[in-house]
Every structure is written in structure tokens, then in C-alpha cells.
Amino acid sequence: MNFCTSCGSKVALKIPEGDDRERFVCVNCETIHYVNPRVIVGCVPVYQDKVLLCKRAIEPRYGYWTLPAGFMENGETTPEGAARETWEEARARVSGLELYRVFDVPYISQVYMFYRCEIDDGAFGVGPESLESALYSEAEIPWDEIAFPAVKETLREYFQDVAEGRFPVRVSAIEYKRRNKE
Amino acid sequence: MNFCTSCGSKVALKIPEGDDRERFVCVNCETIHYVNPRVIVGCVPVYQDKVLLCKRAIEPRYGYWTLPAGFMENGETTPEGAARETWEEARARVSGLELYRVFDVPYISQVYMFYRCEIDDGAFGVGPESLESALYSEAEIPWDEIAFPAVKETLREYFQDVAEGRFPVRVSAIEYKRRNKE
Ligand SMILES: [Zn+2]
Ligand SMILES: [Zn+2]
Secondary structure (H helix, E strand, O other), X not given: OOEOOOOOOEEEEEOOOOOOOOEEEEOOOOOEEOOOOEEEEEEEEEEOOEEEEEEEOOOOOOOOEEOOEEXXXXXXXXXXXXXXXXXXXXXXXXXXXXXXXXXXXXXXXEEEEEEEEEEHHHOOOOOOOEEEEEEEOHXXXXXXXXXXXXXXXXXXXXXXXXXXXXXXXXXXEOOOOHHHHO | OOEOOOOOOEEEEEOOOOOOOOEEEEOOOOOEEOOOOEEXXXXXXXXXXXXXXXXXXXXXXXXXXXXXXXXXXXXXXXXXXXXXXXXXXXXXXXXXXXXXXXXXXXXXXXXXXXXXXXXXXXXXXXXXXXXXXXXXXXXXXXXXXXXXXXXXXXXXXXXXXXXXXXXXXXXXXXXXXXXXXX
16 A cells, blocks of 8 residues: 555555554545455355356466355445355355355455355356356365365365254364465 | 555546446556455453453443454454454453354444453453453343444343353344344
8 A cells, every 4th residue: 555545645654543553544634544354255055965166267276166255345244245256156046045164364364254055946157257167066076176275175064064964163264375285 | 535545546436347336446557446344353251151341432332331342453363353352452361262143234344253252260451442341240231331232132142042052153234223223
């Protein structure tokens, strides 16, 4: 951040009075500009014993498979955002959303929230950010072509939870370079 | 938003190519400035059969009681943020954080995430944004002096869950003017 969104003057990093960390503060109008983590909302869309995945038509991880997910927008709830992303990326309408998996990704200041849900009538398609979409059973999942570690972990946990008949909400953090370690 | 954070030129609202909603776009460098929801993280800090509340020393709701909570910062996880806020507002160190309650507040584009946790050694104090702090049993909670509907609802659910011996993660949305309806 270089310039103030309010008045267009330069900003400088300094610790505001009563605060304990550096913020971007306008040198002219003194507005404090907070920069906060962003929320990514997504779904684990289920039909019968299968999960809907999308093959990414965009970078990063072009050509790899993922769960439908994207940045939460202003004015929506987290399940609304998750359902919207599922429509946009996989042209599926979903119901019965239940919070299922939270990932913190502190090194890029992101929080992922995945909702389990059912695909209405099992109908889906392909949105503009996807090359294709498909329903996969556990045995069919292309494990070596999953785009992100968080998605792979969520899928593994999901099929395990199906087997055990319980779906606890899990929270964990993804550390830097985790993908390379796998 | 009036000015571009990158170059200081004016921004204009327009729908970027491939997008479906208006964004602030710089008329000079064409940077798209996304504005996203913010996350508030907090705790339900427990010691024996009591919950720690703070009396607010700041607006809004000065003088009313609340659970320790505040804006999540970049570079931290949601439980780290919740624990940080509990230290800042109530000078309590907490352990065993478990996600407990999520509130979507779409009309102000906020997501609240409360973690249940235990207060180490039952020790607490008063941070600069609080007038006082206190441990309350269910019978002692000052129900008519709770700052926010989300806090009141979380406390009611918590004591109900204690009675039932189970702590499901709940997600719901808070609609505009809900406080006035109560
Ligand atoms: Zn300014
Ligand atoms: Zn610009």
C-alpha cells in the first residue's frame, strides 16, 4: 500500500496511538488503513456416494482438480458464498450446507471455510473458471492431481467420516511449504 | 474508496472483464481493488463453571459486557487471534481452543468465530479496552447488560450445551436490526 484510499496522499507505516503494531497511516488525513485476512468459502458437494470436483481453468494449479471455492464477497454469508462459488465453478445448486472444515493459512493471511452439502438433483455443469467437472467416488478421486493440500486433506477426511458416520468440524493451520513436503 | 492504493490516482466503479459485479478499478494503472469481509475472532473463556466477560471501555456499547473478541490480524490463525484478543482485553491466557460458534453478519460484511477454551490457572485481569473483567456462572450473567446479540446467544447456547454435555459447532446469520427486535 502506497497511497491513501480516502485522499490520495502518501501513507507511512507507523504504530497508531493505543495500537501495538504498524499500520498504513495517511500522512495527510491521518486515516488508519487496516489490512485484514481474507476468507475463502467453498463446498464439499455430495451426490449419493460421490463428491463434485472441478478441473481448474485458471492459475494457480491450472489443470488440477479442486473443490469449488473462492473469495467471500461483501454482503453475503459464508454458506451463501460457498453456494455461489459452487454455482460459478460447477453450475451446481446445493442444499443443506453444514460447516465442515476450517483451514487457517497465516502466511498468506487467509481463512478457508468448507461446507458439506448436497447437490440438488445431482445436476452440475462447467463454469468459466473450470475445464470440466465430475462426480468422484473415493476410489475414483484423482489423488495425484488435486490442486491444493487443503483440498486433498478435506477429501480424505470426508470419506473417512462417511465410513464412520460422523462429521466433526475440524480446524487446523497450513504452514508454509507444506505442499512441497507432501 | 476514492483513490488507488498503488498509484494514488482516482478509482472508478466498474465491472472488470470476466467478473460479475462492480469493483473499484484505478483509472490510471487499472489495478482492481477488492473489498472483502472481515473476520472477528473471540473466545468463550471458561474456568470451572464460569465464563469470563469484559465490560467494554470503548464504543460501541460502552459499559456493556462482552466476550473478548476483535478483528483478526494478518499473519495469525483464527485460534491465535482469539487467544490474542483474550489476552488484550482480559489479560487471560487460554488453552484448548475449540471452534464453537460462527456468526455471519452480512449487512456489515463480518464473520465472527468464537472458540471455547480454558483459562490457564483461572487467572485474568483487565486490558486497556475493558473497564473490568469477571467470571460469571449462568445464574450470575448480567443478561440485560450484554453488549451484542451474538454474545448473548453464544452464552445461552454455551450453558445449554454444558447441561447437555455436547458442544456442536453452530453457524447462523445475524440480520439487520435484530438487536432492536429483542
Ligand atoms: Zn488520506
Ligand atoms: Zn492505480
